[in-house]
Amino acid sequence: MSQRTDARRSLDPDTLLSVRDLSTRFFTQEGQVNAVESVSFDVRDNEILGIVGESGSGKSVTALSLIDLVESPGRVTDGEIWYYHPDLADEFRGEDGAQVEGDHVDLRTVPAQVRRALRGPSFGTIFQDPMSSFNPSITVGEQLAEAVEVQRRASANPRSTRSRTQGYGFARFLVDAVVPGRGYVSDSSMDRAIELLEQVGIPDPAARAEEYPSQFSGGMLQRAMIAQALAGEPDLLIADEPTTALDVTIQAQILDLLRDVQADRGMSVVLITHDLGVIARMSDRIDVMYAGEVVERGDLEAIFENPVHPYTRGLLGSIPDLQEPQPRLEPIAGNVPSLFDAEMGDGCYFADRCPNAMRSCLEKPPERPVDGTRAHRAKCVLVDRQYDPTEGLSKGANDSDDSTDSNAQAEKNASNARTEAAE
Ligand code: SF4
Numbered sequence: 001m002s003q004r005t006d007a008r009r010s011l012d013p014d015t016l017l018s019v020r021d022l023s024t025r026f027f028t029q030e031g032q033v034n035a036v037e038s039v040s041f042d043v044r045d046n047e048i049l050g051i052v053g054e055s056g057s058g059k060s061v062t063a064l065s066l067i068d069l070v071e072s073p074g075r076v077t078d079g080e081i082w083y084y085h086p087d088l089a090d091e092f093r094g095e096d097g098a099q100v101e102g103d104h105v106d107l108r109t110v111p112a113q114v115r116r117a118l119r120g121p122s123f124g125t126i127f128q129d130p131m132s133s134f135n136p137s138i139t140v141g142e143q144l145a146e147a148v149e150v151q152r153r154a155s156a157n158p159r160s161t162r163s164r165t166q167g168y169g170f171a172r173f174l175v176d177a178v179v180p181g182r183g184y185v186s187d188s189s190m191d192r193a194i195e196l197l198e199q200v201g202i203p204d205p206a207a208r209a210e211e212y213p214s215q216f217s218g219g220m221l222q223r224a225m226i227a228q229a230l231a232g233e234p235d236l237l238i239a240d241e242p243t244t245a246l247d248v249t250i251q252a253q254i255l256d257l258l259r260d261v262q263a264d265r266g267m268s269v270v271l272i273t274h275d276l277g278v279i280a281r282m283s284d285r286i287d288v289m290y291a292g293e294v295v296e297r298g299d300l301e302a303i304f305e306n307p308v309h310p311y312t313r314g315l316l317g318s319i320p321d322l323q324e325p326q327p328r329l330e331p332i333a334g335n336v337p338s339l340f341d342a343e344m345g346d347g348c349y350f351a352d353r354c355p356n357a358m359r360s361c362l363e364k365p366p367e368r369p370v371d372g373t374r375a376h377r378a379k380c381v382l383v384d385r386q387y388d389p390t391e392g393l394s395k396g397a398n399d400s401d402d403s404t405d406s407n408a409q410a411e412k413n414a415s416n417a418r419t420e421a422a423e
Helices: 059-066 086-092 112-117 140-155 162-166 170-178 187-199 205-209 218-231 248-265 276-282 300-305 310-317 400-422
Strands: 015-028 031-044 048-052 074-084 104-106 123-126 236-240 268-273 285-290 293-299 368-370 373-378
Touching (some): 015 059, 031 048, 031 074, 031 268, 031 293, 048 059, 048 276, 059 074, 059 236, 059 268, 140 187, 140 205, 187 218, 218 248, 248 268, 248 276, 268 276, 285 300, 285 310, 293 300, 300 373
Parallel strands (some): 123 236, 236 268
Antiparallel strands (some): 015 031, 015 074, 285 293, 368 373
């Protein structure tokens, strides 16, 4: 583990989760892949943090790293995940190896079974494809009731997080398997499952609870998945591309539902998407990821009104303008870079695609505040200097007209996205 940061000094009870210098790597036969590289961010109480970037930018692996779901040959190799949980902090305070500061505990320093036990009661998840997340041979109601039951057993002894892993062991499983009429799911957990289906807008929930996933439409199944994530009454909901597989009308309904449940329950949400329209509609704050790093962060207004990093500007410029269709979209030229360790350079990872790349970009810029504000930050030399064509590295960099067009398009699209969000 890296030398521990002093981030915990600034932790306060409003910070539900504070991620510091998180790195996740995949150790493949072809070489080491740096999927997430020293990523830091905070999630505050009762807010929606949007994480946006292209496929391969590391946003989903970041989410999986938070909940210990990175599979071999991947591994979280570095970093700290400070979680506000007074009971857990009390339980591990003073224990060998565990790091506790106030009411926060670094989840990377507690046993893996404790982290696993937090899935559901502390961290709910919604994934892109609900069909592959439900078991096709069990009714939707039973699957939701199982999630309710897990939460009930975990809550039986709220002061002992370890007991969550022991609430339903192999012995109980055997008893349930051999005693007729005994099952994991009780009548009351099934009642709660029906209630949850009702809360997420499923009509005739009692009848629907007896149906199988294949009998649900995509939108209904996504609602059921939200219900399942809410069964544990989590502090944090991680929604990874929750609407990508849905058509636009259903997408809008699901986003409205997500916003409503977040507001009703005062939950925090980490919303992961490649879609800036979704981000504009939903997020309080935004982290923009590229090649495994957060390259720009700020609140909604800062990112949409005053984007600094050319990648953020490129994302804004590539949103289709439905009100005034352009002959061509303004895509970001090139492809995401290789994340193989041996092929990653020392400079800015966006330099190959950046219309403003300069010689000074061959050294990786640190993250710095934009306009002296702590909340808006970017990893780019343009934070405190203008583009200088005499130092330009690429043809695109010297083509000031293209750059101006792209920036103008970005501003226009940002304005449209904001208008759509307001509607
Ligand atoms: Fe472009 Fe340089 Fe900023 Fe990287 S640091 S995004 S290459 S201007």
